Amino acid sequence: MDTTLKQTEQVVMLAIMRKHPDAYGVSIFEELAKRLDNEVAMATIYATLEKLEKKGFVKSRQGAATAERGGRAKMFFEITGKGQAALNASFKALDRLRSGTKLAGAMA
Amino acid sequence: VTNISWEATKDERGRVCVRVKGCPHPLYVDGSGLSDKDLTRRIVGVVETHFAQEQLKKTKAALTRVEGLLRSQTEAESPITSPPAIAEALISMFSAKRFSESQLGDMQEIFDNNVKRFGPKRAKRLYWYEVVRSVGPILFHWLKRIGFVAILVDYGRKKMGL
Numbered sequence: 360m361d362t363t364l365k366q367t368e369q370v371v372m373l374a375i376m377r378k379h380p381d382a383y384g385v386s387i388f389e390e391l392a393k394r395l396d397n398e399v400a401m402a403t404i405y406a407t408l409e410k411l412e413k414k415g416f417v418k419s420r421q422g423a424a425t426a427e428r429g430g431r432a433k434m435f436f437e438i439t440g441k442g443q444a445a446l447n448a449s450f451k452a453l454d455r456l457r458s459g460t461k462l463a464g465a466m467a
Numbered sequence: 468v469t470n471i472s473w474e475a476t477k478d479e480r481g482r483v484c485v486r487v488k489g490c491p492h493p494l495y496v497d498g499s500g501l502s503d504k505d506l507t508r509r510i511v512g513v514v515e516t517h518f519a520q521e522q523l524k525k526t527k528a529a530l531t532r533v534e535g536l537l538r539s540q541t542e543a544e545s546p547i548t549s550p551p552a553i554a555e556a557l558i559s560m561f562s563a564k565r566f567s568e569s570q571l572g573d574m575q576e577i578f579d580n581n582v583k584r585f586g587p588k589r590a591k592r593l594y595w596y597e598v599v600r601s602v603g604p605i606l607f608h609w610l611k612r613i614g615f616v617a618i619l620v621d622y623g624r625k626k627m628g629l
Binding site: 383384385388400401402403405406408409421427428429431432433434 | 549558561562563565566568569570571572573574575576577579597600601602604605
């Protein structure tokens with residue numbers, strides 16, 4: 360089982376953590392647009408969520424159907440313990456790689 | 468009451484009949500046992516109440532008319548719309564089956580917000596843009612895969628001398 364995380368997976372997981380317990384498609388989409396100054400396609404978000412769920416990093420639960428959404432239910436997402444560990448490991452790996460390097464224009 | 472003209476007369480039964488100008492029906496006041504001063508005060512009270520009730524009716528009718536006008540104007544400006552059906556079909560075709568319903572719901576939510584913010588025309592355009600953005604990479608991936616399969620088939624045919 361693949362336990363590595365791509366950048367898209369990292370950002371989607373972080374958005375889920377930020378929007379917890381109200382992390383569903385639209386809130387993740389808006390959070391990414393707000394924080395990254397870039398709109399990630401809804402299909403990309405769902406494709407990433409599907410991959411993350413297969414890896415066991417994210418779990419989903421279905422909410423109630425609402426009339427505003429044409430009677431379609433929301434799907435809420437949550438990071439699992441395994442997901443948090445993987446995210447932590449990927450950031451630590453990045454930090455190890457980053458330490459000692461000097462980026463022009465970097466704040467810290 | 469100072470602006471309302473009214474006239475009071477006693478009828479054959481001894482009741483005070485008040486005729487208010489502009490009001491088709493007379494108002495009756497029981498004036499038995501009242502002094503002239505108290506009777507006048509009661510008549511003024513009845514006329515005032517009647518006038519206030521008439522004003523309330525007129526205001527309510529006017530408000531209902533304004534409400535109707537506003538509603539029809541709003542409906543004309545932003546008719547209730549739904550996302551383009553073909554675009555929805557494309558999304559449900561290309562998205563993962565498990566998340567297809569929730570993804571369509573999310574897209575509808577964004578569409579409704581866009582209708583409120585930009586109007587139905589631009590909302591539909593943005594919906595299509597999102598569909599192209601979503602379906603485009605999947606189609607490209609499919610075409611690449613078909614290309615790879617075609618190369619494999621061609622290689623096999625060459626090897627087998629077909």
